Amino acid sequence: MAPSARLVDESLDWYNRYARHITLDEVGESGQQVLGDTRVLIIGVGGLGSPVALYLAAAGVGTLGLVDDDLVSLNNLQRQILHGTSDVGRPKVDSALEALKHINPQVNIVTHQYRVTPRNVWELINEYDLVVDGSDNFATRFLINDVCVQAKKPLIFGAVLQFSGQVTAFTQEADSGCYRCLFPEAPDPRYATTCVEAGIFGVTTGIIGSLQAAEALKVILNDSGHQIGPTLKNRLLMYDGKDSSFRTIKLSKNPNCPVCSIPGFDFRKVTYVDNCAVGSPANEVAKLA
Amino acid sequence: MSVRFEFLGPLKAIVAGQEAVELEAGTVAQALEELNKTYDGLAQRLQEESGSLHRHINIYVNEEDIRLKENLQTTLAPGDVVTVISAIAGG
Numbered sequence: 001m002a003p004s005a006r007l008v009d010e011s012l013d014w015y016n017r018y019a020r021h022i023t024l025d026e027v028g029e030s031g032q033q034v035l036g037d038t039r040v041l042i043i044g045v046g047g048l049g050s051p052v053a054l055y056l057a058a059a060g061v062g063t064l065g066l067v068d069d070d071l072v073s074l075n076n077l078q079r080q081i082l083h084g085t086s087d088v089g090r091p092k093v094d095s096a097l098e099a100l101k102h103i104n105p106q107v108n109i110v111t112h113q114y115r116v117t118p119r120n121v122w123e124l125i126n127e128y129d130l131v132v133d134g135s136d137n138f139a140t141r142f143l144i145n146d147v148c149v150q151a152k153k154p155l156i157f158g159a160v161l162q163f164s165g166q167v168t169a170f171t172q173e174a175d176s177g178c179y180r181c182l183f184p185e186a187p188d189p190r191y192a193t194t195c196v197e198a199g200i201f202g203v204t205t206g207i208i209g210s211l212q213a214a215e216a217l218k219v220i221l222n223d224s225g226h227q228i229g230p231t232l233k234n235r236l237l238m239y240d241g242k243d244s245s246f247r248t249i250k251l252s253k254n255p256n257c258p259v260c261s262i263p264g265f266d267f268r269k270v271t272y273v274d275n276c277a278v279g280s281p282a283n284e285v286a287k288l289a
Numbered sequence: 290m291s292v293r294f295e296f297l298g299p300l301k302a303i304v305a306g307q308e309a310v311e312l313e314a315g316t317v318a319q320a321l322e323e324l325n326k327t328y329d330g331l332a333q334r335l336q337e338e339s340g341s342l343h344r345h346i347n348i349y350v351n352e353e354d355i356r357l358k359e360n361l362q363t364t365l366a367p368g369d370v371v372t373v374i375s376a377i378a379g380g
Contacts, residue, residue: 048380136380161377164298183376184356187345198299200379238297238374242306247297249372250352 017106018060031226032060036106038220039063041128043116043144045096046070047205048158048212049134050082055213056132057100061220063108064100065128068092069115079202116140118272121147130220132156132212138186139272145179146267148172149260154219155179158212163201163241165208168251169215169231176233177253178260204241211237290367292320297374300346303331317348317371318361335373345376 021027021035040061042049045068056064072080072087072095080092087095093111100109112124116135121143125131131153133144141159148155148170155170157179170178218228236249259265291311296304304310305328314320318340325332335346341361342348348355349372355363365371 044380046380134380136378138376138378141378158380159377160379162299164377166298166377183345183347185344187343187376191343191345198379205380236374240298240301242301243308249349249374252354252357254357 014106017104021059026226026228027221028226031221031224034224034226035060035217035220036062038130039065039128040216040220041065041067041125041131042134043067043131043140044134044136045080045082045092046076046134046136047079047160047200047202048209049132050080050096051206051209052132052134052158052213052216053082053096053100054103055210056216057104057107057109059213059217060104061107061217063110063128065110065112065124066093066096067112067114067116067124068096069113079200079205081206116143118143118268118270122151122267125151125153128153130154130156130216132216133158134209134212141179142186142270143267143272145170146259146265146270149178150265150267154223156212156215156219158208160200160204160208162198163204165204165211165239165241166236167208167211167215167232167239168236169219169233171219171231171233172260173233175253176260177251178257180259181254181257181261182236182251184254184257201241204239207239207241211239292365292367292369292371294320294324294371294373297372298377300334300373300375303334304328313367314365316361316365317350317355317363320365320371321361347374347376348372349374 018032021032022029038061040056042053045053045066053064070092072083072090072092074088076083082096082099091113093113097109097111125147131148133141135141152172154172158167170176215231218231221228234251236251238247255261291313294310312320312323314323336342350363350369
């Protein structure tokens with residue numbers, strides 16, 4: 001095929017693939033192009049990261065970074081819909097890459113098969129425009145929050161336990177609160193409950209992850225002048241699957257928050273120790289220095 | 290007129306899955322003390338031995354975080370809605 005004919009075909013494919021977005025007044029062709037120029041980092045490609053990655057890939061986000069050091073286990077498959085039975089034992093980022101390329105080969109997928117740590121997180125997050133938190137422990141969540149505040153990267157937070165979920169958007173605008181405004185420090189490990197101990201109604205991750213994907217797209221589009229509508233900035237949306245209810249709680253920016261309100265915060269001075277994750281010994285918590 | 294306490298998410302189990310509990314109390318601390326008489330284990334789920342709240346528990350009075358008010362000494366008035374939530378981290 002001649003190069004010009006191929007370009008015409010690719011262009012038609014692009015319009016056809018994203019036709020239902022482009023038809024929306026709030027998105028349009030320019031909004032779709034913005035999505036294609038955006039780089040999103042998804043930390044954790046498990047229960048939450050699966051629907052987030054699937055929807056963002058389908059939506060045509062240009063680059064998706066996937067961070068996860070874990071391998072697919074059989075007990076993941078009840079909720080981690082990026083992975084299949086034949087993927088058991090494989091790195092999650094590899095099976096995720098395959099699934100996402102199947103959905104949308106136009107998306108650039110970058111895999112990072114390691115755990116996010118204070119040593120690697122700054123460089124990693126600064127390669128992207130927006131971060132989605134799909135991690136599974138408090139230490140990582142506080143680390144991601146603190147670095148996103150410092151790097152001024154919008155962060156879409158989501159978490160689940162049993163039949164419950166929480167989601168919000170920390171946009172890093174001057175009036176935006178952060179995770180530490182909501183919960184200043186990680187729980188004492190004696191009281192922290194993990195999904196391993198407590199269980200998780202699988203579809204809860206799909207509901208919360210889909211909401212995270214929606215918030216990510218809205219933040220990206222709003223920031224580029226495509227006014228979709230208010231995000232969950234300064235609101236915590238809570239879902240209860242037992243009675244199929246949603247509630248929102250006002251999330252006030254804490255004027256004394258040492259991370260997002262008091263100048264001079266540096267995440268490198270904070271101790272982040274994983275006290276709640278699977279198989280980790282309980283010891284220190286993520287404490288501010 | 291009483292105060293309405295709502296426990297959200299996993300905390301709802303503390304009050305046997307009820308959507309809300311109505312009671313009369315002058316402060317959040319007094320309300321928790323009262324609730325603890327009826328719901329076994331409530332204090333342990335929400336408070337340290339010292340009586341302060343666990344750091345993964347948030348209480349809001351009419352959507353205002355009590356940490357930004359008078360904490361457990363935040364006063365309650367008839368008709369107030371008190372919401373109790375917990376940090377969760379599963380993914």
